[in-house]
Amino acid sequence: MQMNQLEYILEVRKAGSISNAAQNLHVSPATISQSISNLEKKYGIKIFNRSRHGTEPTELGKKILEEAYKIKDQLVALEREIELQTTLESKELKIVSHPSPLQSFLPSALANFKKTHPNIDIVLKEHLDITEPINLEEFDIGLVAASPQTWLKLINLYKNDLHFETILQGKLYVCTSKNSSLAFKDSLSPDDLYHHPHAIYTIIKAVYTDIINEYGSLKILLESNNSEIIMKMVCNGLAITILSDLVIKNEPAILSGDTVAIPLVDYERANLTYGFIRSKKRYYSTGARDFLKLLRSTVQTGNY
Incomplete structure (x- = not known):
């Protein structure tokens, strides 16, 4: 999984639809849709069920999103540590x-x-x-x-x-x-x-x-x-x-x-x-x- 794919599936879950997620991330809906489809095809899985009423995660998708949130939290913590140490380095x-x-x-x-x-x-x-x-x-x-x-x-x-x-x-x-x-x-x-x-x-x-x-x-x-x-x-x-x-x-x-x-x-x-x-x-x-x-x-x- 690429970092942008991680970002896309989390934002789709948060925004409730691909179009809303695309607007929030300032990319086209097609970009997000294609990226998620490539991810699902690569592993033979289905993360979201798409409909006219929005995008909902599958049961497997919920588990993947749960792990994705953990990874995101770890990345945020890592960024904070890097910022802290960068400050210390220069002091x-x-x-x-x-x-x-x-x-x-x-x-x-x-x-x-x-x-x-x-x-x-x-x-x-x-x-x-x-x-x-x-x-x-x-x-x-x-x-x-x-x-x-x-x-x-x-x-x-x-x-x-x-x-x-x-x-x-x-x-x-x-x-x-x-x-x-x-x-x-x-x-x-x-x-x-x-x-x-x-x-x-x-x-x-x-x-x-x-x-x-x-x-x-x-x-x-x-x-x-x-x-x-x-x-x-x-x-x-x-x-x-x-x-x-x-x-x-x-x-x-x-x-x-x-x-x-x-x-x-x-x-x-x-x-x-x-x-x-x-x-x-x-x-x-x-x-x-x-x-x-x-x-x-x-x-x-x-x-x-």
């Missing part, structure tokens, strides 16, 4: 992110996205732990930085509600002044960290908490969510700090050589997984799909 892209992506690949990916999707507003929220207590159904995409162990734990806990995808593997580094005795080492373990004061960058606090719980207390100079303050303390030899590879990638003090970044080893959470998550209950918009393609490309090329 906004909501992202919640761990600070590390915000300091590295996320701005570049968003800038490229705005070039191709200028009419979509971007809404960003920074959060250290985007699985709790934030409701991910409110966001299109969540960006995570976690140890591989934590990443796998999240997948096991939320696999029925969230979609997970790894986009990059990373590592933790110990940053120290170029004049520090540690600067000449190829790698550092937690045991090497105890005789030096630490400036804790707030987004890495969970790492420090874990090291302290496992290896014992450390000397803490200060804690700050300002990376510039942290790096000034390190550059001036007042402290060392632990940072992720993404945070130090474009750090001026590292690039100039005033600060040295040394891999942290012999610590099971020294490796990092960067990935995105999204709620399976939230509509996966075309904008979100396009952004994730750009995000993958940005990370793969390293142009950030």
Whole structure:
């Protein structure tokens, strides 16, 4: 059955005759009559009994019309959903992110996205732990930085509600002044960290908490969510700090050589997984799909 045939038989039933239906649909009576006759001939059935007094459905026709009304209702619902999603597509892209992506690949990916999707507003929220207590159904995409162990734990806990995808593997580094005795080492373990004061960058606090719980207390100079303050303390030899590879990638003090970044080893959470998550209950918009393609490309090329 073609869509126009569905429309014709429903309108004939509603209008009571082919001529009235033709007038309502702005087509000729012959068009409707021929279309219905073709349908009846194709399936060897009779949908309407025609007379000078009007058009009445047969018993079989009543059953067909009942199903046709259901199909029409479904089509109306589908059209409304398409209109709703089209409106949503053109409005906004909501992202919640761990600070590390915000300091590295996320701005570049968003800038490229705005070039191709200028009419979509971007809404960003920074959060250290985007699985709790934030409701991910409110966001299109969540960006995570976690140890591989934590990443796998999240997948096991939320696999029925969230979609997970790894986009990059990373590592933790110990940053120290170029004049520090540690600067000449190829790698550092937690045991090497105890005789030096630490400036804790707030987004890495969970790492420090874990090291302290496992290896014992450390000397803490200060804690700050300002990376510039942290790096000034390190550059001036007042402290060392632990940072992720993404945070130090474009750090001026590292690039100039005033600060040295040394891999942290012999610590099971020294490796990092960067990935995105999204709620399976939230509509996966075309904008979100396009952004994730750009995000993958940005990370793969390293142009950030």
